[in-house]
Amino acid sequence: MGSLHSCHKQLIGKKPANMAYPASLNTLGDHLRKVRLDRGLSQPQVAMLLKVTTDSITGWELNRYVPQARMTKRIIQFLGYVPILGKCESLNERLFRARQILGHTQEQAAKKMRCDESNIRQIESGKRHPRVETSQKIERYILVAEEKLKGIVAMG
Secondary structure (H helix, E strand, C coil): CCCCCCCCCCCCCCCCCCCCCCCCCCCHHHHHHHHHHHCCCCHHHHHHHHCCCHHHHHHHHCCCCCCCHHHHHHHHHHHCCCCCCCCCCCHHHHHHHHHHHHCCCHHHHHHHHCCCHHHHHHHHCCCCCCCHHHHHHHHHHHHHHHHHHHHHHHHC
């Protein structure tokens, strides 16, 4: 009876990219998916870490919806950095992001700034430009959020 020959060959080549990996990081969902895949975690594992449902993680990663403002601190701690979401230059986008960082609803933000909630809602949606006094209140609110963010990132 003859013996079987074994052949040892080593194939060298570039590992194919994971199709689930985001092509670019434009949304919070893209950042979540990237970090999750980089760490080799499943969506249920991330859901347990963030204390949300797996459906929430799926919805965020697929950009079906944006996490509630109260989730921002946990998400930033999970990511280990503050995601830059596209070009965030306008006051209304900066206000929205500040609210997310602070975990405030529009009503809570309006109370903190001593402004009318409907005014804040319209400014944030881009339907209204704030008066100088309101712009100053918004800028102070944004500064508070930036200071809190420094603490979140330092803790992460």
